[in-house]
Amino acid sequence: MVNKAFEPFARNAWYLAAWSEELEGSPVGRTIMNEPIVFFRDANGRPAALEDRCCHRGAPLSQGRVVESGIECGYHGLIFDGYGICVEIPGTNKVPPQTMVRSYPLVERQEFIWIWMGDPGQADENMVIDFPFHDQPDKWPHRKDMFLIKSNYMMMIDNLMDLSHLGYVHRKTIGGNPSAHVAAEMEVTPTETGVRFVRWMLDAPSPPSYVKAANLRGNVDRWWDLEYVVPCSVLQWTGAINTGKGAKENQGQPGFHTRVFHSATPETENTFHYFWSISNGFRTDEPKATEELYKEIYPTFLEDKEIMEVQQARLELDPERELVVIPADKALTHARRAIRRLIDGDPAEQSSAAE
């Protein structure tokens, strides 16, 4: 495998398209893999995803409105149901059979709306990522957000697979001592669907932010546990427990715990929707704790956005140019192998590559 920065799309996979709560009101227009899509919830509450282009004169359906029988085009009033079938053309009783728009398989689960961008016949709900923490708001209260980032989606995976960036990109926010991070014990394990790495920092002083957030004082055993799951999600568990309490053997005991969900859904080759949620596993009955954690982590996402976008601009000047691999790239390299396996094994992608 040549080490380059940008990857094409793996079509036969589930992508995070929206948060469930986004579909409560007006239709939502969003481009995924260069395809404009309209998302809405039909009269039965079922979420639907249609091509965001009326087959009549091309107007975006997302400019229309949701009505009893589906979504009504805002130009001439054609109505399409959640399967993309035209159910009404004003002024006529005959609806020609070709009056339809493409629909996409969706799965709604755990506050996520997942979309299948490839061959619908291969859409398997069992392949959807499980993130049970969204189902346990009492145990894991959380907040969600989304940014548009102007870079190839794999820049986000790179970013998270090498936490040595914390001391540089986030120097002014969460920062941390770069040499301590680099020296920490780190275990990288390839998985069937990606790669997982765990880094432990044992018997170290509790960082000020943990003291403040969870009142965790004294020395602690800290960990970063991140799992990349193809095509573009990362499940993160970060936490700390007082030293001497057997953190490694009983990691779930009270302490400082956060669960972060990251997903990089490609908008185009060079842009992606960065969905993220943050859950706090401490002071779980205080909404203020969730809010404080969100406010602390929010600026770090902006720092990542900035570095990924300037990185993208440089790489675009010569996308084929080889990059230099350093030891810190171990997890990143496994992640790249995993996405490459998915892309190469993806019939939709292969046929388009053969064109």
Add this chain to the structure above:
Amino acid sequence: MVNKAFEPFARNAWYLAAWSEELEGSPVGRTIMNEPIVFFRDANGRPAALEDRCCHRGAPLSQGRVVESGIECGYHGLIFDGYGICVEIPGTNKVPPQTMVRSYPLVERQEFIWIWMGDPGQADENMVIDFPFHDQPDKWPHRKDMFLIKSNYMMMIDNLMDLSHLGYVHRKTIGGNPSAHVAAEMEVTPTETGVRFVRWMLDAPSPPSYVKAANLRGNVDRWWDLEYVVPCSVLQWTGAINTGKGAKENQGQPGFHTRVFHSATPETENTFHYFWSISNGFRTDEPKATEELYKEIYPTFLEDKEIMEVQQARLELDPERELVVIPADKALTHARRAIRRLIDGDPAEQSSAAE
């Protein structure tokens, strides 16, 4: 004919370039069919249109100023007369014969400046559209405006050829009951230079806006009479007369009358200048009536601009993709045939297509 959205330019035709009153002051720079053009009125009051690029170092002449003998380039002072001939080069008495810029045939009439974009030898003043209402400010007081729209010019023709859009695009402004519109009697007549359609709605309550504008109360016979004239103008007569007064036989009698002129002059393949004027045929001695009508209709042009621009964005993703025809497209289909005849019969267009 394949039903697609975008049309190329028909060169051998008159296009609305400017309102007469625009040429009273500084030179006006405007791009038409990708050609930058400067418009000005010479010392004799004659309007002129020249290529907006000095032949010396390429500066736009529209950045210069109108002087006694023509238009003076704002970079080094060369002066060109209304025919594009250089009549002065500072510092020399010799003007080389190639020192000239292209000029365009113009016709000024009825407050319009029409330009011929094709072979000057074929420019025939008799082909200019007649719109006598601008000549009768007492009988048809009016206001004019112009917008730049980011879509192919034929999107405007489509828009006007299918008034079923009124109930959707203009739901929040002039709106109207979509089903009443769709049910109204409609006659479509192809013409030599386009298509005309007339829609009558008989014995219906006078709409609130007509009551307010013209104090027209009770039931009325209403009509929409729109004529498309190639390449890109639409002449509209909308009105209403109290039921029982023989509206159809004597349509010119007092009532609610408006004349709207629309013209979509291509700036580029994907943008056009939308010129429009609105004349009121009621309360003609009250300037306030004209102003009120203008203020009521103005927002509807912004609504059309918005829908045409998002439509354009969608269609550009795959301009060759076929669109679905519905019964409401009858006038639109005749309009498309008419512009296609003009384009196909246009030698300038044919030779460029053969390149």
Add this chain to the structure above:
Amino acid sequence: MVNKAFEPFARNAWYLAAWSEELEGSPVGRTIMNEPIVFFRDANGRPAALEDRCCHRGAPLSQGRVVESGIECGYHGLIFDGYGICVEIPGTNKVPPQTMVRSYPLVERQEFIWIWMGDPGQADENMVIDFPFHDQPDKWPHRKDMFLIKSNYMMMIDNLMDLSHLGYVHRKTIGGNPSAHVAAEMEVTPTETGVRFVRWMLDAPSPPSYVKAANLRGNVDRWWDLEYVVPCSVLQWTGAINTGKGAKENQGQPGFHTRVFHSATPETENTFHYFWSISNGFRTDEPKATEELYKEIYPTFLEDKEIMEVQQARLELDPERELVVIPADKALTHARRAIRRLIDGDPAEQSSAAE
């Protein structure tokens, strides 16, 4: 030689990259000839220029910071010295030999940082332009500035080689009587590295701006002395001395004197960095005089920026189209021949043209 507007880059030449004082603080990112470059001063005060793209993951080094041993990448902390050699990779003691970025030859002299964009083996310091006035702040106090102009760099040379533009572009600022300028005596002399022209206007009233700036009253002998030096600098000496004092024979005597330095460093084919400095040779012990002169000339550079940018927009529509030569273009024509000689004799350019 065909008379066209745009020229490609001459690579084997020195270009003005920055003012010395710009490198006192944070690293400076600047694109030259499409190549993103980071400029910084190392711990020894030596200026350095490196490719502004980390070889690891492509992040711009200009987003990092200057540290003791070089410049530190702001993403993962790699450090490169002023020669582009990686001297530190966090977390490892081994630095693979390919871990390096391109460095560029620089010369720092007379408040300029000059960069060599071609074959480093041909970089000859003796070819750097000499502008001794920056070394004499007592005799020639000065101010400097820089603009980004959206045009091909040769538009600036054209602009300065034909001062007949003063009466048109600068009508509202320094302006002047166009016919007087055109009538003035003008001597054009090709040089080995460009062209020089001198224009004398003898026994003319001192212009109001000279009276105000240098208290120079009565009739004066005025001159404009401009020398173009390939690839893209112009050295200007403008001044006036009271008539009868033998200005031509002893031009250095007290009077109104200004030295202007202009350099147009290509950012891309269609944009350039306009570096300029202005020195006053009168009231040299009054900082206020320098400030006043700067404030007077500053708006004229904005006027030049505007005309060069609209000119560029027009010329881009058809860059191959021939321009018409007029008598005022004599110096411009010699300048174009000089840059063409440099480009044609430039092996780097020839090989890229042959690709």
